[in-house]
Amino acid sequence: MRRAAWKVSELALPYGLTVLLLVSLWEFASRRINPLFFPGPTTVWRSFLALASGDLAAHVGVSLVRILTGFLLGSLVGIPLGLLMGGIPVIRRLLDGTVEFFRFIPPIAMIVLAVVWFGTGEASKVFLIIFSTVFLVTVNTEDGVYHVVRNRIRAVQAMGAGPWDVFRLVILPSAVPHALTGMRIAMGNAFSTIVSAEMIVADRGIGFLLQDSRLFLRTGHIFVALVALGLLGFATDRVFRILIARFGGEYVVVR
Amino acid sequence: MHAAEFGRVEKAYPGRDGRPAPPAIADFTLAIREQEFFCLLGPSGCGKTTALTLLAGFEAPTAGEILHRGTPVQGPGADRGVIFQGDDSLMPWLTARDNILLGPRIRRMPRDLQQERAERLLALVGLKDHGHKYPRELSGGMKQRIQIARVLANEPDMLLMDEPFAALDAQTRAQMQEELVRIWSGARTTVLFITHDVQEALVLADRVGLMRAGPASAIRDVLAVDLPRPRDRTDPSLVSLYRHIQGILAEEVAGREALP
């Protein structure tokens, strides 16, 4: 936030310097090192042109569809579960330990089970993304409910609010920024998971593109795929940041 | 019939390790009259807020009986509006106007009436042009005005105010006290006002209830303040009452500190 206040002119010098430094270092390194190991800017640009006119959009699209499907399904389970756990003590105490444990299982460790259970097609990848999403969203939504400011509940109760009003007017709005924060982190993890999964078992997607390019030593292609990943991650993260700020999530704590 | 009655009320909270702690208030008896402005005054930690919390119905007493207009308090309700000390009870995701409209919406008031009421209340608390602002854009005094308007939107029989001006600077506080008297004179609801500021109690109240130092606190004296409003803080009779009460409070605090 504090960065937003800076003027463009102030940023141009340090940013330009860094970018210039990086690119010259990159060019220099690629001339000294075998370009098969470390492609220079020109090689990467040619790879980009080749991929852009070819399969890049298709690979990106496949990965994005997998991520979004799993992410939406995971959130659809995680948000209500988090609301229930945050609001009803018995449910929280029943499930808290279990959810907390599952949260620490790296989703990619489930890949062998996912393939055995759901085959090598789309379903196993979507399952892995659901697994990456659901626990983080649950835990953060639950946090949002659990840390509702007590006086806000009391204030509406003193206006005649029943349990449903308390939920609708206080608990739900308080939980939204937390749920969004969970979703934002989950989205980052979903990118990691899908890339790994596609590298291991897939015939399409950005992860597949990376792995395929490695096997054929097309290092220029690898660079292009990495940049595409970075841009996608950046874009989705911004969307969530804007949403969180919109819903007043200044006090959100990452769990 | 009284607006509110406490009959030998006790409230004990569980101690740190689950063992019973000494009660915050014990044998607390008090009757508040209809339409009066009653100030509960006492040293910090004497259980003033506890008494308010019980009458609001947020917590249950461990012994004794609390009546609101003759009926036992069973829980919080729209007939007793609560104004909290801090600003954390305002919903930060709602504008000032929407915060005021919480009560009417909960009670399913028709929409056109809602808007009309919000505008009237914003005007009443002097925030006509600030209805679209979010709490974070308002000053401390403005936020407390919004809290007052929000409660008045429900037309409660009784206002329960928990040190509502404690966090404000001296100028704003004096101004808010004047305005509260003005609003109360118009609405004529019963007010239970908690404070540890003797002057504040004397400027506002019809009667002042003095509490003992805690724990196991209760009412020590009830003093009537028969002075016309608006009151002058330098009025000799107000000043002599002030000295009298300060003396009692000092005695209470000293007595507590003398305890082992």
Next chain:
Amino acid sequence: MWSSGRRAGAATLLAPTWSIRPVAPLASSALVPFVGAGILVLVWSLVSLRFHVTVFPSPLETVQEAARLLSNAELFQHTGASLFRLFLGFALGSALAIPVGFGMGLFLFVRRMMEPITEFFRFIPAIALVVFALIWFGIGESSKVFLIVYNAFFTVAMNTEAGVAHVLPNRMRAVQSLGGGRWDTFCLVVVPSVVPYILTGMRLGMGRSFATIVSAEILAANSGLGYLIYSSREYSKMDTVVVAILLLGALGLLADRLFRGLTRRLAGGYLPAGDATGS
């Protein structure tokens, strides 16, 4: 995790009044979490009845497999291999990141120069770099350690920077007005204020590092828990897979709790919010 005073314990949330309190004793019983786990194991058992062990092992089969794995050194070797990579990478990554983070937090120009780099690389998942790690470092230890270094670096650097940015000016002024110089201010105020943030960065980076190391070991390794999981696939040893998964969860949870405990101790009970996006 926060003081419960101003916050509503969940008991108050959906209870409209205090008259419906009798739920509380059930909820507060210490046995409830175990009942939850018990229900989970029961469901797991019931589902596993319908499937063969090569598809969905039962809890009993999993426990038996765990016992078998524990009786020979295999499981220890794989766990040790994964943890060794994790800790080496984490130590190196943090050692690099902490000075950079301080530099970014203390000097505006350093921060602005680093920003294009951090803002760009933190959105590239570490595992995507495995292809380069393999090309550059081969399939030995160094490629995996490199990935963990990368993973730790951005999270720790960004949280260190955030910590420096959050040092309270009045605390520094307090030391200055007591006669402290720059070095005193740094040692007495800046460092103690930043350490909890560094630890939070490490804690958040730890979870991702577990995922990264498992992926890397699946793709190219002949030891480690990721390798154990992937190689068990060839013999349809799903019971081994489940044991390794549960072990990973337990290790991740343990690491998280260790960092949390340490952070709380050093920060006087306060757990700072972290920026979890750092790669």
